[in-house]
Every structure is written in structure tokens, then in C-alpha cells.
Amino acid sequence: MSKGSPHFQKLKQEFIFPIIEQKLEEFRKQHPNKTILNFGIGDVVFPLNSAIVESLVQAVQEMGTTVRGYGPPTGYSFLKEALVDYEYGNYGISPHEIFISEGTKADSVNLLDLFATKCSVAITDPTYPSYLDGCILDGRTSSPTEDGLYQQITYLPCLEENGFAPLPPNHPCHIVYLCSPNNPTGIALTKEQLSTWVAYAKKHQAILIVDAAYEAFISSPNTPRSIYEIPGALEVAIELRSFSKSAGFTGLRCAYAVIPDKLYVQVHQKKMPLNTLWKQRQNIKSNGVAYPIQKAAAYSLQPHVQKELRKNIEIYLTQSKRVKEALLAAHQTCYGGIDCPYIWWKAPQELSSWEFFDKLLHQVNLLTIPGSAFGRQGEGFVRLSAFATPDTVDLALPRLSSIDFL
């Protein structure tokens, strides 16, 4: 019989979101009359903006009269150029340094293809689960130890003590995953904090993979929207961004990876540009993103469309603020929610994440995500997503401000 990959068995848990979906379904079956207040999955709750719909319709109709077959596997120039005009030109990034893709999750994992298996990886804890799971499936770890950690991974703790801002380790790592604004803590790194990381990467010739899927929500002053605002970042950082949350594209699938020319890896004593390797990888493994979706993504960057799209972003941020204020008023301990619509809620009475999750679901019908799903340092927290419908928020607020059930 064919031998299977030995790496799937090393995964500590199944991917969290399908588990939550299943829990939710079970709860609904048991309690068909209860209204669940969904603060769980971070998915958009509004229909597509009409400008995006129009752009998609136009592109689709164009495909009915003009042939639009295979596009470039790394994305159409019109979208790359639009991104340069919109923002990346300011940092000295050229269109060929931008690669369009189906999503940031895929990019964050697929980028590992470019690095030798022996490269050491640092990952913030807690963090979005795919970075670690991708490393595991890619054979970069052994099985987890008894405490659920992977010995080959350097964990960068994001704790109350450090304001959830991970600090560089005191040893060199080759690849560092940062997520800012962070999913799940909702905390974005400041200019100083990012500068520390760029300095670390320069010193150790490390590559930073910066997941900035939530950059559109950054509201704090002194908080860069792009790692390339930090001098020197062009030599050390890959930035990942998405149209999912900024333009409501979760159901359309469009994202991009910025891989500057100045990023290198060493292969047999030779310096190889990561940009070239990624292009080669994409040619071999992908056929790119659908034409109409790239057209709509480019259109979303137009100033008048951005203005419209900002409205939803503001709604999510306002909701985040209202929910956080309600929790604080109820003497709860919680973080984030300013630069990203995720609130990192500390479980009272030393409850575990899953205990708190169950309590919230069963006692006030509030759906969250257990923090432990995002890493060991997530234990004792739940993530509350303000990607909720306004109705949900209105229903939730009175329940939150009187949570004597705890």
C-alpha cells in the first residue's frame, strides 16, 4: 500500500472553524428556538457593495463578448498596477513584486515551499492556526510534546504582560510569522515594535512573513498599515494582504503577497531571489485568480469605492467598540478591538477557553471561538468577533452588561 504523509498525524487538533460549525449545528438541533448571537467566525455579514457587484457584472459580461482565457498565474498587471498606484508605489514596490492569489491563508502556507525544511520558524502564540498547521504538514516539526508544543517551533508569546506584542527571541530564526493586526488578539504592532522586528531580521538575515489581512481596520496613531513603512523592511519582509475583509471578498477569494526583489535565500552558496522562486512556484502550481474577481479587486481601490467600503469597516469598528465598552462596564477583562474587530476576552474564574466558550454558548447563546484554538497562550481566553450583524450586537449588549451568570 502507498505510504501516506506521516505529518497529518502530528496535527494536534482538527482545524478549528469546522469544529465550531459542528458545535453550532448540534446546539441548534437541541435548542431550535434559541437565537444564537454569532460572534464566532470572522466573516463579513453584509452583502457585497453595489460598486463591486457592478464591476463584477461588467467583467463577466465582457467575458461574454471578449475572450478572457488563462490569466497570468501571478495575477493581471492591471491589478498589480492598481495596488502600486493605490499604496505600494509609496514604498518603492513595483508591480512585479506583487503576486495575486486566492487568499492569505493559502499564501501564508504555500510560501514555505521556498524555504529549506531545516529553516527554523518562529510563530506568535496565540496566532491564526494555519501558519503552524502548514509547518506541520510540510514536515517541519516532529509530533507535539506532552504539553502540546512543537519543539522545532519558536513560540513568541503574546501575553497581558507584554501588551500582546511579541518580542524577538534571543536566538536567530530564519522565518518569522507576524500577524498585525493580530488574529485573534486584535492588537496591531506599533511602529517601534515593527522596527524592532525589522532590526532583528536584518541582524539575523531572517525573513518576516507579515500577515496584514486586517490592515484596513487600523485606527490607532503611530500604527503602520504596511511593514514597508519601516525603513529597511524591503530587505527582510514579505507582506500578505487580502480583499476579504477590506472589500468584503471572503466569498470571492482574492489576496496578494508582496515579495520585494531584495529578499534572498541561500541555495548551495548562491543567493536566490525569493521573488523569482515564488514566480516559478506559481507557474507550476497555480493558474491564478478568476478575471472578473481581479477586475473587481482593482475597482475596489478607486477612491469613490474605497469611500463606500470604508462605511462597512467603520460599522465593524463601531460594533467592536460598543461590545468592548459593554464588557468593560461589566467588569470583564478584555483587549484588542481597536485596530481590528476582534476582542480578546479573558475568561473569569480561571475557566478554560472551552469551559468559557460552553458557558457563553449555553447560558447567553453567544458564539465565540475558544482562545486555546489559537495556541497555548490563548488558553483562558475567547475571541469575540465584531464581524456580527448590527441586530446581533443590539441583542448582545444588554446580555453582556448584565452577565451575572459568570
Added chain:
Amino acid sequence: MSKGSPHFQKLKQEFIFPIIEQKLEEFRKQHPNKTILNFGIGDVVFPLNSAIVESLVQAVQEMGTTVRGYGPPTGYSFLKEALVDYEYGNYGISPHEIFISEGTKADSVNLLDLFATKCSVAITDPTYPSYLDGCILDGRTSSPTEDGLYQQITYLPCLEENGFAPLPPNHPCHIVYLCSPNNPTGIALTKEQLSTWVAYAKKHQAILIVDAAYEAFISSPNTPRSIYEIPGALEVAIELRSFSKSAGFTGLRCAYAVIPDKLYVQVHQKKMPLNTLWKQRQNIKSNGVAYPIQKAAAYSLQPHVQKELRKNIEIYLTQSKRVKEALLAAHQTCYGGIDCPYIWWKAPQELSSWEFFDKLLHQVNLLTIPGSAFGRQGEGFVRLSAFATPDTVDLALPRLSSIDFL
């Protein structure tokens, strides 16, 4: 400095299609007044069918009023169920055994994630380049030998002598890539030939990965459209299919992999179902395909839409027939073109593939793909794609029937 993957350097050549694009561009610059007859890349030449356009527009407009966020990473049930109703139910396949994806190229390469690196791989020669390139990037080969072969790969020669039908090797292989109808030879395997492969796989507990992206073009009797027409295939075969050529989706990106429940790999003495592993892999690495594209794919399976889509398929096949007849009338040696709009044209005078490619481009302005790009046994051939505009075919026929230039 971070160490790069050592595998990119093992690639023998760059991916062929971008090279051809570049050659074409250079030629156009040098000869701006010459009309190139493009029989090169296998891409659709007609706009999207109006029924597909309508379905896309409707789904996009629906997204403007109803929230359609993240879909299931393995695809929507409505599309899986439509595929079961359309055909796969006949073979005993259930919706959960079908996985929707961005394309067959991606699936064919990504499936390697499920297998241990030490699994032996057999690949037909010539064949679509991504299977081999995927194995190389995945670290399943050493560098090529001087004759350009990879020692770890079992090559299955497709030659004039065996009618371009690869025969099972006389030793066990764990994974076998078959492509039927074959890209580039245009030859589809018969029931008997596929049965031989199923028997081989059963005997050696091998997994067949059958790329059937061109199944819609099968016209010969006794030639199965699906591997599952062969008894026992449910226990040994993964089938890959695409909407690219059957419904003109090259610019939209939608395909699927069928992974029956009965396929297993062994992991540490345990039998693991490939179906479960792939689901896990897709959850971790992908967010699935855009909602409107899956809607249009499902709609394309409706009988009245299929009838419309068949018209383009018939045009490509008729073109293929006309071109092949013209070549045969001009005493050329060529194959395929019946079950797939690719004609496998043998270079006269023992010219190499690239010599013949250049001659055709420069002397009659005919763009083909050098056969050597598809493997060593492709040397001395060019692939001629009948995915050409009717105008191109009309212009080409007189040139082809009087090719005294050779």
C-alpha cells in the same frame, strides 16, 4: 541567511508556457506585419457562453443582496450534488467524495501532500509538465541525470510503437499519473487499456491519479469518459476534471478532484482514508472557490446548457479533424486529434522539436509547442492545439497542405 528550498535548482527547464509567450512576443516585435497562426497554448478561443454569463451575473447580484461569505474549503454541496446527479452517481460516488478546486493543475500537484516522500511515482512520457515539476519541488527527486531524466521517477513511454498508450511497468509504483485524453499526444486510453491500469494498481495497491481534464472531447467508441467506468477503479483511482475546457472556464478557475472513500494510504501501520486527509489539507491550506463561479459551474451541467456548450466542443473537434486531414494529405505523420483537440505532429527530416518549432514559426508563422517540453519521448514532435479561432484554421489549411518548405 535563510536557506532556500534546494529543489528549484533541480528543475530542468522553466515552465514552458511563459517561454512560448516570450518567444511569441519577440517574433511579433521583429515581424509586426505577420499574422501568427496560434496553434500553441491550449486555451479557449470563444467568449463565455451566454448561459454561463447569465448564471454568473445572477450569482453576483445575489451576493449584492444576500451575504455569501466564506464557502466550505472543499466546495459547496450544490455543486457536488450537481456533479453526482450529472454523472458520478452512476459510479456510486457521493457528494463528499468530490472536492471543488481552482484547477486541475493545482490539484495534480497538491495531492502529493498526502503521500510520504519515499513513495515511488510513475509519470507518462510525454505528459503535462506540472506532475513532474510538482514532484521535483516537493523533494521527491534528485537533480536530473545528464540525459535529463530523474532517477526516482518511473517514466511510462508513450511512443508510436505502443500507439501512445503507456503500459504498466514491471515493478510496483505507489503513485501513477495518467492523463487521458492525453495532453500533449491527444490520445485517450481505451477501456481495455484503463482496465490494465486498474488491475496493476489493485495488484500493487498503487493509487492512480487520472487527469481527465479533456474528457468532454472523447469521441471514440469504447473509450471511457471516467476511470470509474472500469470495475474496481473506486478502490484505486483519483479522478481530476475541470470546467476549463468543457465549459470554457479557463479564465474563471473551477475544477474538481474525486477521491473515493475506498482509497487508503498506510501511515505507521494504520490505514488512513485519502478522502479524510485531503479534506484536512484543504481546510488548512485553502478557502475554496468563489461562490458565483461554483454557481455557474453547477449551472453548466444543466442539460440545456450542456447542449449549448457542446457546440464549441464540436467546433474544436471539427477543427482538429480538418487540420489533421490537411497534414495527412500533405504526407505528414501525426497522431491524436480525435478524442482531444491536440495533434501530435512528428517532425520530418529528424528535426528536433525546437528546430521544427522555429521552422514552423518563421516559415509559415504557425505557433506550436515543442514536444520536448512534455518529456524526453516528446522530442521530435510538436503539439498542435486546435483550440484555435476558426479564422486561424481557415488561414492555416492552405499553408499546411502545401508545406513544401519542409
